[in-house]
Amino acid sequence: MSSRDRDREFADFVRAQRSGLVATARLLAGGDPHLAEDLVQTALVRVYLAWRRARSGNPVAYARRTLVNCATDHHRRAFTRREHTADTMPDRAVHDDDSGGTDPALLAALATLPPRMRAAVVLRHVHDLSVDDTADALGCTAGTVKSQTSRGLEKLRAALVVPTLEGESR
Amino acid sequence: MNDLIDRLARLDTTATDPADHEVAADLSRGHAALGRRRRTRAAVAGAGLTLGVGAVFGVVAVVGHDDAVPPAAAPRHADRSHGAGLQLVDYAGAQPVGFELAKVPQGYVVQGSDSFVLTLAKPGDDSHYLAFDHKVVVMLQSKDAAQKLGSGTDVTVGGEPGVIEGSAGETRNLRYFDGPNLVDIQVWQDIDLTDDQLVELAEAITVTHDVEAGVG
Numbered sequence: 262m263s264s265r266d267r268d269r270e271f272a273d274f275v276r277a278q279r280s281g282l283v284a285t286a287r288l289l290a291g292g293d294p295h296l297a298e299d300l301v302q303t304a305l306v307r308v309y310l311a312w313r314r315a316r317s318g319n320p321v322a323y324a325r326r327t328l329v330n331c332a333t334d335h336h337r338r339a340f341t342r343r344e345h346t347a348d349t350m351p352d353r354a355v356h357d358d359d360s361g362g363t364d365p366a367l368l369a370a371l372a373t374l375p376p377r378m379r380a381a382v383v384l385r386h387v388h389d390l391s392v393d394d395t396a397d398a399l400g401c402t403a404g405t406v407k408s409q410t411s412r413g414l415e416k417l418r419a420a421l422v423v424p425t426l427e428g429e430s431r
Numbered sequence: 432m433n434d435l436i437d438r439l440a441r442l443d444t445t446a447t448d449p450a451d452h453e454v455a456a457d458l459s460r461g462h463a464a465l466g467r468r469r470r471t472r473a474a475v476a477g478a479g480l481t482l483g484v485g486a487v488f489g490v491v492a493v494v495g496h497d498d499a500v501p502p503a504a505a506p507r508h509a510d511r512s513h514g515a516g517l518q519l520v521d522y523a524g525a526q527p528v529g530f531e532l533a534k535v536p537q538g539y540v541v542q543g544s545d546s547f548v549l550t551l552a553k554p555g556d557d558s559h560y561l562a563f564d565h566k567v568v569v570m571l572q573s574k575d576a577a578q579k580l581g582s583g584t585d586v587t588v589g590g591e592p593g594v595i596e597g598s599a600g601e602t603r604n605l606r607y608f609d610g611p612n613l614v615d616i617q618v619w620q621d622i623d624l625t626d627d628q629l630v631e632l633a634e635a636i637t638v639t640h641d642v643e644a645g646v647g
Contacts, residue, residue, distance in 0.1 A: 268562040309461030386439040
């Protein structure tokens with residue numbers, strides 16, 4: 262395959278799949294659009310470098326798996342885990358809520374899940390992938406997907422419960 | 432129970448298709464990453480070869496060293512300011528969207544342009560103008576990228592500092608500041624322009640206020 266063919270195929274792939282990848286990345290990034298864009302760009306570079314391998318199978322699944330790995334790598338980096346001190350309160354970016362049907366409470370709850378568990382819930386229940394496709398994207402077994410999504414949903418329900426004055430939940 | 436599943440499903444919003452400049456930026460990042468990987472592999476291979484050859488000739492030199500014979504001068508690297516295979520010629524065609532062109536590499540035409548990118552290619556190249564193989568591409572550095580020249584060979588473009596990343600036989604990128612904008616000119620590896628010609632080409636291209644930097 263010539264480099265020209267590779268570029269043409271890759272450009273077509275990006276046109277067709279980029280928006281979906283950004284939507285997934287935004288959920289994996291806990292609603293942060295800037296981190297989501299970074300993750301997608303990194304993932305697409307990796308997909309481009311491995312385009313022959315990606316196109317030999319299912320390039321969408323390959324890109325999804327790469328994106329999940331990028332998100333996991335991001336959370337594993339020491340810099341993102343470490344707490345930073347500063348003399349003054351840093352300016353925080355205001356995120357434009359341009360994603361349409363966002364559910365801030367649910368996004369916040371999703372952000373509390375561990376990265377792999379969050380990815381399992383997002384792929385399985387947001388994007389409605391089958392258990393097998395989710396397992397393929399995560400590089401794990403179907404059993405792991407089932408247990409991760411089950412525990413993820415349990416944690417989400419617990420996080421979304423609104424306590425009442427009487428101490429009951431509703 | 433199902434309420435949570437329904438709420439999760441509603442997060443699957445339909446996003447808009449990516450703009451052409453976003454696709455172009457993804458392709459450009461892919462090209463740059465591929466170039467970096469090739470350079471790294473070539474450097475590793477070259478270092479291994481140098482060590483191997485150096486070890487062999489080192490032994491010979493120690494055995495047969497003669498103080499009376501001056502060491503041979505190291506061969507000069509090919510001077511890329513001479514011997515260019517291509518010439519720059521005056522551009523006489525219609526001016527593309529967003530850019531003003533005074534010169535182009537001989538045998539190259541404007542293949543396409545929009546508010547984000549200008550592509551020069553050989554006549555008859557039927558690839559999409561956002562595919563950058565074997566072409567010269569002019570664009571502004573993405574708004575989301577660091578507005579820095581980066582590392583490479585220092586040059587001066589129109590009195591402003593610039594940097595050429597990449598060396599002979601590789602795809603090269605000339606980045607320079609044009610006012611507040613960081614312009615990026617990418618020349619594919621098989622286009623035989625010297626670094627000096629690349630600077631001359633940059634000085635013959637005016638990026639108008641209509642050109643926008645991409646995002647992402």
